[in-house]
Amino acid sequence: MSDFLDLFSLPFMQRALLAAFLTGLAAPAIGTFLVQRRLALLGDGLGHVAVTGVAVGLLTNTSPTWTAVVVAVLGAVLIEVIRERGHTNGDVALALLFYGGLAAGVLITGLAGQGAAQLQAYLFGSLTSITAGDVWFTFGLTVVLLVATLGLLPQLFAVSSDPDFARVAGLRVRSYNLLIAVLAAVTVTVAMRTVGLLLVSALMVVPVATSQQLARSFRTTIAGAMVIGVVAALGGLLLSAALSFRATVAPGPTIVLLALAMFASTWPIGVWLRRRRRLLSPFPSVEVHTHTVTVEHPHEHGADCGHPAVPHEDHVDYVHDGHRHAVHGEHYDEH
Amino acid sequence: MPVREAPPVEVRDGSVAIGGRPVLRGIDLTVGSGEFLALMGANGSGKSTLVRAVTGLLPMTGGRVALFGTPYADFRDWQRVGYVPQRSSAATGVPATVWEVVASGRITRRRLFRPLSREDRRAITDAIDVVGLSDRAGLGVSQLSGGQQQRVLIARALAGEPDLLVLDEPTAGVDLGNQRALADALATFKARGATIVLVAHELGPMSPLIDRAVVMRDGRVAYDGPALDEEDAHGHHHPLAGSHDHVPHVGSPLDELDGGR
Numbered sequence: 060m061s062d063f064l065d066l067f068s069l070p071f072m073q074r075a076l077l078a079a080f081l082t083g084l085a086a087p088a089i090g091t092f093l094v095q096r097r098l099a100l101l102g103d104g105l106g107h108v109a110v111t112g113v114a115v116g117l118l119t120n121t122s123p124t125w126t127a128v129v130v131a132v133l134g135a136v137l138i139e140v141i142r143e144r145g146h147t148n149g150d151v152a153l154a155l156l157f158y159g160g161l162a163a164g165v166l167i168t169g170l171a172g173q174g175a176a177q178l179q180a181y182l183f184g185s186l187t188s189i190t191a192g193d194v195w196f197t198f199g200l201t202v203v204l205l206v207a208t209l210g211l212l213p214q215l216f217a218v219s220s221d222p223d224f225a226r227v228a229g230l231r232v233r234s235y236n237l238l239i240a241v242l243a244a245v246t247v248t249v250a251m252r253t254v255g256l257l258l259v260s261a262l263m264v265v266p267v268a269t270s271q272q273l274a275r276s277f278r279t280t281i282a283g284a285m286v287i288g289v290v291a292a293l294g295g296l297l298l299s300a301a302l303s304f305r306a307t308v309a310p311g312p313t314i315v316l317l318a319l320a321m322f323a324s325t326w327p328i329g330v331w332l333r334r335r336r337r338l339l340s341p342f343p344s345v346e347v348h349t350h351t352v353t354v355e356h357p358h359e360h361g362a363d364c365g366h367p368a369v370p371h372e373d374h375v376d377y378v379h380d381g382h383r384h385a386v387h388g389e390h391y392d393e394h
Numbered sequence: 395m396p397v398r399e400a401p402p403v404e405v406r407d408g409s410v411a412i413g414g415r416p417v418l419r420g421i422d423l424t425v426g427s428g429e430f431l432a433l434m435g436a437n438g439s440g441k442s443t444l445v446r447a448v449t450g451l452l453p454m455t456g457g458r459v460a461l462f463g464t465p466y467a468d469f470r471d472w473q474r475v476g477y478v479p480q481r482s483s484a485a486t487g488v489p490a491t492v493w494e495v496v497a498s499g500r501i502t503r504r505r506l507f508r509p510l511s512r513e514d515r516r517a518i519t520d521a522i523d524v525v526g527l528s529d530r531a532g533l534g535v536s537q538l539s540g541g542q543q544q545r546v547l548i549a550r551a552l553a554g555e556p557d558l559l560v561l562d563e564p565t566a567g568v569d570l571g572n573q574r575a576l577a578d579a580l581a582t583f584k585a586r587g588a589t590i591v592l593v594a595h596e597l598g599p600m601s602p603l604i605d606r607a608v609v610m611r612d613g614r615v616a617y618d619g620p621a622l623d624e625e626d627a628h629g630h631h632h633p634l635a636g637s638h639d640h641v642p643h644v645g646s647p648l649d650e651l652d653g654g655r
Binding site: 091094095096097099210211213214216217219220221223224225226227228229230267271274275276277278280281336337340 | 470486487489491493495500501504506533537550560
């Protein structure tokens with residue numbers, strides 16, 4: 060145990076914790092808008108495109124982080140243009156771009172004379188080899204991301220939930236769509252060092268999916284997703300560090316698996332919550348002229364009789380065995 | 395004579411083509427201030443296309459549109475226009491409450507990076523109240539029925555306090571109880587002096603509110619005048635007009651293109 064605590068005094072571990080915290084905060088914030096627009100796989104596609112960016116960096120001996128940002132942003136713009144021009148389904152065109160990005164990345168890395176090991180650090184993350192410069196870079200981009208997503212939340216919400224309405228409301232829908240795509244590209248490169256390009260989409264989408272199991276409003280969904288993202292990123296890193304005394308455990312996959320485990324554990328709760336809400340949502344008020352009295356009814360309904368009490372106009376209906384029973388004087392009515 | 399306000403909607407010789415095929419031709423339409431206009435017609439007659447052209451969602455290929463006296467290209471006063479798109483649901487990929495969806499309608503009057511003002515909150519609460527969903531404001535929209543979700547979409551448009559409200563088939567597939575609630579909301583809104591353009595297949599409980607009806611047929615205005623009763627506007631003409639889609643028909647020797655079943 061003391062070995063584990065000693066880890067916190069190591070500078071590389073402190074840098075890794077900071078980077079994981081920032082990534083866990085930023086990725087679900089933009090991911091919420093991607094899920095809202097039903098573009099959950101956009102992050103995945105941008106990750107593939109960014110592989111080419113990393114390879115270009117390795118080939119030209121410049122910082123792979125910066126070249127990845129540039130190429131991912133260009134990819135995001137291209138994807139947005141294809142999405143807007145392609146009238147029916149742009150997903151085939153997007154798929155072409157994704158695989159082109161991955162193939163070109165692997166090819167260029169080979170040309171650069173770099174081995175698979177070098178590329179792997181970007182494909183699956185290498186949290187523990189992060190430099191102080193990388194942490195500052197991550198910090199800067201996270202601040203930009205959070206200011207943009209949280210500051211423009213009303214606008215981004217309107218554009219993502221109903222583009223036609225937003226356009227008639229006078230918003231520049233195309234610019235906002237482009238902003239979301241570019242922010243997603245920036246997030247991909249921020250998360251590249253933490254969980255890696257191939258797993259980055261998980262950190263953008265899985266916390267949102269987990270959060271919306273329990274939340275019913277947009278605000279709680281996005282806030283919950285950010286909390287879950289931070290818990291998964293920090294927890295995954297610490298878990299992999301604790302386990303690494305016995306075996307080789309990479310932080311990136313641990314973070315993603317931990318996020319998935321959180322989703323798996325909230326899913327049944329979400330199913331139960333949604334079922335309960337559906338059962339307890341008020342019955343519509345319709346004019347009924349018949350008055351049907353139940354047959355003999357030995358059970359007495361009440362606040363804690365265990366049967367769902369559903370609001371119906373000015374009274375409650377107790378639901379059991381497919382009947383809706385309402386108190387009427389000494390007897391129960393069938394409603 | 396007092397100076398009259400410019401008409402909220404004015405279309406002169408408007409035409410719209412989709413994918414090179416002319417859909418609307420020679421549309422002349424003026425909607426006066428405070429008027430409640432029903433835009434009717436069979437499926438494919440061009441009524442939705444016309445409101446999408448008026449709101450700028452579809453480009454006009456000919457003619458011109460002016461909103462509140464300003465040509466479309468120069469029009470910036472979008473907070474004066476409320477739009478209810480044709481949608482079956484108000485829900486999206488992420489949960490949102492009724493209040494949040496209606497609040498997004500306030501976007502026309504909000505400035506960037508500013509929280510909701512007290513005035514914004516009052517308008518949002520008022521809009522939810524007008525459509526009669528005050529007791530559901532905190533519920534998720536996906537928990538509501540289809541008709542209630544349509545009322546949420548109308549409240550969203552009302553939250554921006556527009557002078558002109560354009561509704562694209564809000565009553566399609568909505569039960570009678572919710573249609574009555576929609577009619578009540580529009581009556582309240584009309585009483586405040588607003589102009590309403592309603593695209594509808596059938597009027598139902600809305601009919602007493604209608605000042606004027608425009609019936610579209612095959613991309614042209616077929617009737618423009620006082621509100622008709624249901625039988626005249628819809629049932630009577632329907633067998634003649636039929637449905638019209640914009641796909642070119644390919645005939646082979648054994649096919650009957652007209653009336654072949």
